[in-house]
Amino acid sequence: VQLQASGGGLVQAGGSLRLSCAASGRTFNGYAMGWFRQAPGKERVFVAAITSRAGRPYYADSVKGRFTISRDDSKNTVYLQMNSLKPEDTAVYFCATAKATTILSTLRAQSSYDYWGQGTLVTVSS
Numbered sequence: 001v002q003l004q005a006s007g008g009g010l011v012q013a014g015g016s017l018r019l020s021c022a023a024s025g026r027t028f029n030g031y032a033m034g035w036f037r038q039a040p041g042k043e044r045v046f047v048a049a050i051t052s053r054a055g056r057p058y059y060a061d062s063v064k065g066r067f068t069i070s071r072d073d074s075k076n077t078v079y080l081q082m083n084s085l086k087p088e089d090t091a092v093y094f095c096a097t098a099k100a101t102t103i104l105s106t107l108r109a110q111s112s113y114d115y116w117g118q119g120t121l122v123t124v125s126s
Contacts, residue, residue: 001025001115005095008120011085015124019080021095021117029053029073032098034113035080037091037122044094048080049107058107063089085124092119 007019021033034049048069049058057069068081078095096113106112 001097003095003097003115003117005093005117005120008093008122010123010125013085013087013124013126015085016081016083017085017122019082019093019095019120019122021078021080023076023078023097026097026115028076031100032102032107033069033071033078034096034098034107035069035078035093036096036110037089037093038119039088039091042091044110046108046110047093049098050078051104051107056104058104060108082122085122087124087126090122090124092121094119 002024003021005021011017030052032051035047036044037047038044046060050069050071066084071078095117097115098112099114102112
């Protein structure tokens with residue numbers, strides 16, 4: 001399984017970016033997908049997740065109302081639309097695919113994911 005994240009870059013506070021994560025090597029539509037981020041000097045944390053089939057989204061409180069996760073199963077791609085960006089959103093963003101046995105209540109846990117992309121850097125300037 002390979003995940004290729006893209007779309008990161010430098011943006012001013014208040015701006016927007018859309019991250020993409022293209023997956024290969026697995027039946028994409030059968031698995032939940034997630035985004036996590038790691039800020040400099042900090043641990044990696046949950047940002048958003050989306051279930052398979054129904055596409056139900058889950059968000060960290062810090063991004064709720066500003067970020068939107070979506071998926072296009074025909075393209076094996078998951079997206080993260082990030083609006084109203086803040087300097088504290090600066091981080092490397094990672095996409096990941098959930099394990100087949102993952103239950104909804106554990107989608108915020110990194111241990112629920114078995115394959116990870118390489119990360120894409122988002123820098124928000126003030």
